[in-house]
Amino acid sequence: MEDRAISKLGYALLGLLQAKPASGYDLRKIFSSTAMTTYSDSPGAIYPALRRLQQQGLIRGNVEDGAGLRRRQVFTLTAEGAAELRSWITRPVNRSEVIRGLDEVMLRFAFSEQAGGREASVGLLKSLKAELTSYLPNLHQQRAAGKATMPTSGSLALESGIRSYETLLQWTKDALATFARQPHASRRPKKGAKS
Amino acid sequence: MEDRAISKLGYALLGLLQAKPASGYDLRKIFSSTAMTTYSDSPGAIYPALRRLQQQGLIRGNVEDGAGLRRRQVFTLTAEGAAELRSWITRPVNRSEVIRGLDEVMLRFAFSEQAGGREASVGLLKSLKAELTSYLPNLHQQRAAGKATMPTSGSLALESGIRSYETLLQWTKDALATFARQPHASRRPKKGAKS
DNA sequence: CGCCCCATGTAAGACGTTACATGATTGA
């Protein structure tokens, strides 16, 4: 239960394990076959990451020795792991994350509902929306400032960044609307099985 | 002139030096003050990266000892460096870059006009557009497939990814239109080998 | 004089990438 930092890959693993216990190999397959291909499926990254998480007490591994199968270790999230995941997810979005770590924010959001229920998702969206709203004028200013000095491709690149932030802002609004439309009934999974 | 790989930061430095010779400190300021804040302005990253580029013969450093100033080394792109930059920029965009390395593609594009003229920019845009067009149906499929199994926040996260790719595709079309509107006059700073 | 900006650098440590290694099971 040491207290060192957890990498993005580490959080991705925690989030997946929260949904369903899995082996390292299962996790690799998820990374290589789904939309999570952004993450590395290399054993040299995953197995050491799992070991670190286990040393920190965030996951627990159980060796499956059912049949005459080769040893296969299935990892489960511990209570500490679930707490760590929740605290990572509910932490407000700040400027530097918007600039350098949007993918991590989206990862947080993807796991938010299972980890902290509707409220967690909505909270994260609001926080992201606020940060985007305060950051965008900044970019517009840079576009105006650089108009003269930059080559066409340079200012187009900046334009692309601006558009992607605007699209994201619109998405946060739509996502908030989606949650607003949903019944306010307690959708919060306390323990174990999900729908 | 060893032949090892160049990191993203390395290319960012080459691109900036192509526009204008600069010292390590100048480059750090660019990273910390402009829209290029995505790149680290830490000396522990930049100075070693510059040294590597110099060892590869891609840049050359000249110590300025004009006044009684403290030594200040100004780096310039060599011919080899310019060639390397061009080859990086003109290399076609592939699937894995679209998935994991869009920021690097945008970096390439930002530098493309100065490095290889209008044709380089247009070529890169076309390549990106083709790759996006072939990748997007893939994501739509995943959305359809996961609709049942994913929690709301998960599918919304995927939706965000899809939208950002669609926005980018629209941007490539607009950018191509921008270049099409520009005069075809030779803006190319290099003697033509390709027709 | 003290403080901040210029300007460059090094050292320790963590993480991911690539490549290699191992071995069991299943199917052709």
Added chain:
DNA sequence: TCAATCATGTAACGTCTTACATGGGGCG
């Protein structure tokens, strides 16, 4: 039997992060 897939791991390597170190120059 050969190949592929399941399943886990290690070793070397490079790069970034964080933090520290150094030292001159300008300014109040």
